[in-house]
Amino acid sequence: MGDFEVDTRVAGEAGIYSGKLSSDWAIWGPNGGYVASVALRAAGREAAIPRPVSFSCHFISVARFDVVELAVTPLHRGRRAESIHVRMTQEGRPILAAMLRTALPGPGLTHAFAVPPKVAPPEELLTFAELYPDQPRAPHAFWNNIDGKPIEPRDPSVPPRATAPTYRQWNRFTPRATFEDPFVDAARLLVLIDTMGWPAASRAHVEPKFQAPNLDVNVWFHRAEPEEPWLLSDHESPLAEAGLMATTGRVWSRRGRLLASGGGQLMCLPTTPA
Numbered sequence: 001m002g003d004f005e006v007d008t009r010v011a012g013e014a015g016i017y018s019g020k021l022s023s024d025w026a027i028w029g030p031n032g033g034y035v036a037s038v039a040l041r042a043a044g045r046e047a048a049i050p051r052p053v054s055f056s057c058h059f060i061s062v063a064r065f066d067v068v069e070l071a072v073t074p075l076h077r078g079r080r081a082e083s084i085h086v087r088m089t090q091e092g093r094p095i096l097a098a099m100l101r102t103a104l105p106g107p108g109l110t111h112a113f114a115v116p117p118k119v120a121p122p123e124e125l126l127t128f129a130e131l132y133p134d135q136p137r138a139p140h141a142f143w144n145n146i147d148g149k150p151i152e153p154r155d156p157s158v159p160p161r162a163t164a165p166t167y168r169q170w171n172r173f174t175p176r177a178t179f180e181d182p183f184v185d186a187a188r189l190l191v192l193i194d195t196m197g198w199p200a201a202s203r204a205h206v207e208p209k210f211q212a213p214n215l216d217v218n219v220w221f222h223r224a225e226p227e228e229p230w231l232l233s234d235h236e237s238p239l240a241e242a243g244l245m246a247t248t249g250r251v252w253s254r255r256g257r258l259l260a261s262g263g264g265q266l267m268c269l270p271t272t273p274a
Contacts, residue, residue: 197247
């Protein structure tokens, strides 16, 4: 089990930082949302405005579970907003490139038309371990870091059937679920937007012979509820075609407030090389 705050820490100053990727966050290699979170935290170290409002990232190559270097460059510093670029490398090899946008709160137009899905609250649902105590542990270390309570669980002992490519699940990070640092709090939303697209997309396929790592991830942070441990991921994959899979997602609080939205483009890769 990994501690999210500890495993995304960076060290350094003046735009030059380093971090170490932990194998506790493995899915097909380092989980993309986790790697992006390290970049987000590095950008946060250079931010003069402690309110992340958007983050966009291109995954360039797969990292190893080792030290990464991060070069952080503020591109614009305004009175109310700033734009910060991050480049992550590993022994000179590019891993990702990202942009963080921050903005101060201020007066403006107000409306809220986003309607949360009607689902049972987390206290009325069971985790995977409680649902299927006789099943082996999750095959990827990443899932040991999140208490997941699926809205429509699939019994792994029952042959799968194709359904709509949607997925909803309550999530709580373990062993720590909440974080005071605004960039760590935003990073847990980033991880969910990045990760839950594949569980949604794969539901449309009975026996997928592909895995689908993310080419990119884009997240808009709308609100923050750093005191709320349970987060509802609400994802779908509206289209898969020509080797790509589109995913979109929203993250809701227990109070039904929209915290973040975004998505990514996934690339299908055969699980068995041709």
